Amino acid sequence: MTHTSSPVSSAELDEIYAFAIDLGKRAGKLLLDTVEKRIDGGSAGDSALLASEEKDSSVDIVTQTDEDVEAFIRTEIQSKYPSHKFLGEETYAKGSSRDYIIDSHPTWCVDPLDGTVNYTHLFPMFCVSIAFIHNHVPQIGIIHAPLQNQLFTSCTGRGAWLNQTHRLPLLQKPSIPPLPANAPSGCIFACEWGKDRRDTADGNMYRKVESFLNMAAEVGGREGRGGMVHGVRSLGSATLDLAYTAMGAFDIWWEGGCWEWDVAAGIAILQEAGGLVTTANPPEDPDTAPIEDVRLGSRLYLAIRPAGPSETETGREGQIRTVREVWRRVRNLDYSRPGS
Amino acid sequence: MTHTSSPVSSAELDEIYAFAIDLGKRAGKLLLDTVEKRIDGGSAGDSALLASEEKDSSVDIVTQTDEDVEAFIRTEIQSKYPSHKFLGEETYAKGSSRDYIIDSHPTWCVDPLDGTVNYTHLFPMFCVSIAFIHNHVPQIGIIHAPLQNQLFTSCTGRGAWLNQTHRLPLLQKPSIPPLPANAPSGCIFACEWGKDRRDTADGNMYRKVESFLNMAAEVGGREGRGGMVHGVRSLGSATLDLAYTAMGAFDIWWEGGCWEWDVAAGIAILQEAGGLVTTANPPEDPDTAPIEDVRLGSRLYLAIRPAGPSETETGREGQIRTVREVWRRVRNLDYSRPGS
Structure with a gap:
């Protein structure tokens, strides 16, 4: 069965892309704020986080951050695009089924915190991941690794970018390198x-x-x-x-x-x-x-x-x-x- | 045989540390400059680099960068501290012996580019590494990963730092976490x-x-x-x-x-x-x-x-x-x- 949802116009896609980039930036900032609280000790208001750290229940910090950041992203999307579907890691994990539930409708697919072990240990390789999928095709991708200061963005037909300034792949001139003739050697x-x-x-x-x-x-x-x-x-x-x-x-x-x-x-x-x-x-x-x-x-x-x-x-x-x-x-x- | 070289005063060490930090910053900037040339295509003057890339002889780029950055660091050190010894990866690699040659004299031990494979592929995990060793003890350490925007510095008695602002380890408050009771689990x-x-x-x-x-x-x-x-x-x-x-x-x-x-x-x-x-x-x-x-x-x-x-x-x-x-x-x- 192939059902196709009505197309999104180019102007609409531009608007959704701009919204998604801004959302990715703000969600990454939220992640960074929780890191800074952990590094600097924070004020009395952060005592829950610090107490968790003391008891080495770092899992609690991760769960709380995961839930908070996902709730933020979901709220923003539902407010701006109430007709769009939302699939988040935390939401899904709490459900009873593991069925694949993305259909042809405009759908946001979100991981509020990928690399949770890294996040717990403050190794900078963690990020927020936001995708916009329509008719089964991921059309917009936003990955923000705030402690790496790296924002990866793409939209169908608009290219893929690092920090909105460098086109991906990075090596473009004089041309994108071919794969090595003896790959996987050299890879x-x-x-x-x-x-x-x-x-x-x-x-x-x-x-x-x-x-x-x-x-x-x-x-x-x-x-x-x-x-x-x-x-x-x-x-x-x-x-x-x-x-x-x-x-x-x-x-x-x-x-x-x-x-x-x-x-x-x-x-x-x-x-x-x-x-x-x-x-x-x-x-x-x-x-x-x-x-x-x-x-x-x-x-x-x-x-x-x-x-x-x-x-x-x-x-x-x-x-x-x-x-x-x-x-x-x-x-x-x-x-x-x-x-x- | 244990020979001890005359001590370096605290004031002298401070001066050497400040010099080393500045040197690490400048050497990292040199590495970053070579990366930016590769990303942006560069001007006619960069044709050698680009030609190498075209021919997939990425090894040449690495060797050239290694040699250039090591020569820069060696010249700066020899000019400022002519009595100190210098041990660089490139210099050593060209020698005929693989003996361990660090003795009690004030010695600089330098890797102009660690993570050469990453550098070739533009994966950001590469760095310059500069150590000052005296009486067999590494007293100053500088590691600069310019594409990560991370500068790690330390000097005996002065602490270890990230970007000169955050003391290492990062988690200090309320206290540095113990190792997990069931390590290596949790690590x-x-x-x-x-x-x-x-x-x-x-x-x-x-x-x-x-x-x-x-x-x-x-x-x-x-x-x-x-x-x-x-x-x-x-x-x-x-x-x-x-x-x-x-x-x-x-x-x-x-x-x-x-x-x-x-x-x-x-x-x-x-x-x-x-x-x-x-x-x-x-x-x-x-x-x-x-x-x-x-x-x-x-x-x-x-x-x-x-x-x-x-x-x-x-x-x-x-x-x-x-x-x-x-x-x-x-x-x-x-x-x-x-x-x-």
Whole structure:
């Protein structure tokens, strides 16, 4: 069943984009305010936060911040666009179902705080993520990492930007670099250890580590699967992994287990910047299988940075070649949707 | 043989510190300038850089930047302090010996660009690192990550600082948090895949991955070695790993293979902030072996963040407990000093 919602005009989209950018800036500022309270000790009014810290119940700080920032974003959106749907991480987490609920209606998909572990420890790699989705397509993406002083924004047809001044990917002149001829060698590979740490034979943790090893090992090693990537990076934020892939700083991001609010804004930004997103799990024949567009609710993602042409292939051809080279080296991950 | 060089007065140290901070700022600015040239395309004068980028010989850009920034730092130091010794990564790399050459004389130990892979790909986690060492003790540390807009500075007795305004570790009020009672659970564990990717049975790559797995796996898993750390992070810069450990953002950093210029400034900053640094390789009996101070040239490092007291132990006791818990979970790494 394909239902299509009435189109949004170009002028309307411009207005929504401006609203979303402002909202992302203000939400990031809220996150930063809670950090500053924690650093400076704050006044009597912050005693709850400080008491939490003292008791090492840092989980409480995160939950409170998550809820406060999501409530702020939801209120602003519902006030400005009462007909739009809203899907937030906190709201969804409290529901009973894990069904994928985004339909063709104009929908905001929001993670008030991605990188919660980083936030707790004050490692700067945390952010707010706001996406506007219409007819199943993420059209606007806003990612604000306030302690990094980085604001990533995009809107269909308007480009993807860092801090509203630098077009993504960052390296544009004289041209966007092609992917390395021997990719994944020469690439920065971003991946995450995630939360599934069960010591189960052939479970997700071991499948991930086997995949990381194949990507990292010397060429010729690992029974021919060694990818000798230039570097392996783990930041603890799926959202920022996608943002840095859109920026061109990471060449490849491969991950399972994320939810739609973790990736919706990042996918919007990456695609608008010229990147490619498909599924993490390799098909039966990675050499010939079609490269299907990512499904937002699939929980399995493989992203390739924007790429320019080389002397022998288009940028898109280089991306597809890189997808296949990754698929040859990674294992299937088991992150089905509970209840689906 | 222990030779001690004549002491540096407090006033002299203040002057050297002010000089070092200024030098770190200017060197970071030089790095940033080369980045901006790459982003904006630059003018005709930058054609060499751009041509390199076109040919994908990004190694040339790194080498040129490394050499230029090191030459700038060396010239400034030799002009201001002609009697001091200078050890720079580039200078050393061109020499024929890999001996540890820092003695008791006032010595500057400099990495003009740490995180070279990140720099090449424009991932912001790169920095300049400047240490001043006297009588074998790193006394001043300067780490400047210009694209992160982060300047870490320290001097013995003067505290450790972020951007000269925030004392390290960042969480100070009401008190510096103790290490978790069940560490490494609850900790952020920073580690790096490094450059040794040889597919050799029980080689460094496999010993590292086995150690990462032990730290990451659920408690009770991995035959009792599962550490269930809160998160595993890999940034691609040993220097910034140390800086974030001093900041308190990382709890544990474990690595082998670094050289003295990679870690000298970071160790100065971490120690001044109250952190602990010892060897990465577990002793025969990790439960009772003495916790020896790190040797700068050892190439094996285990760092624990600054920690406050809990109700049952001092901060130092918590750090020692955490060191032993890490040692129980990690393998010995083979990074001897060539020729030693």
